């Protein structure tokens with residue numbers, strides 16, 4: 001699942017991002033309203049966590065622009081100001097839920113899961129590539145009907161590859177989306193995880209779905225595409 005966190009306080013952004021990654025989300029962060037709004041309008045996220053007090057463009061304006069742009073992505077607003085007025089204004093503008101700071105990550109995650117269950121987000125679920133099926137809400141991966149257990153990192157990597165099936169993903173893109181690193185750490189972290197994923201997804205099944213594109217990265221595709 002893919003989440004966008006628009007939050008200018010590094011400590012909050014860090015703790016929300018880390019928690020969501022541990023819960024198998026692919027997370028993108030924006031530290032101001034302008035970048036956040038642009039990302040939310042261009043990409044398809046399953047959920048947006050939106051702080052209201054933001055530099056550039058405040059959360060209310062981001063929400064307004066998002067809904068005006070016909071983006072129905074579920075949005076949870078975060079705010080330091082737990083006033084009824086803010087809450088009403090946010091909900092009127094199309095927020096799906098509201099959380100006052102300070103909050104526990106467990107509560108945020110529970111609310112995100114409740115929103116996802118309500119189903120508005122579940123366009124494109126499950127992801128199906130050949131006989132591989134990924135139910136992103138249940139985090140259930142099957143190939144040829146056989147259930148496959150994956151670690152959190154393996155799962156994020158597979159979901160990222162599968163959402164972009166047929167497109168070659170560079171090592172940089174994979175590091176950025178799956179590990180949230182902007183630089184190659186000079187380790188073989190990607191290769192190690194791709195190999196593990198291959199053992200689980202491809203070794204016992206035909207045809208292989210994960211392909212190496214030499215010098216570039218990896219692509220997940222079925223034989224016929």
Ligand code: CA
Nearest residue numbers: 008051053054
């Ligand atoms: Ca803020």
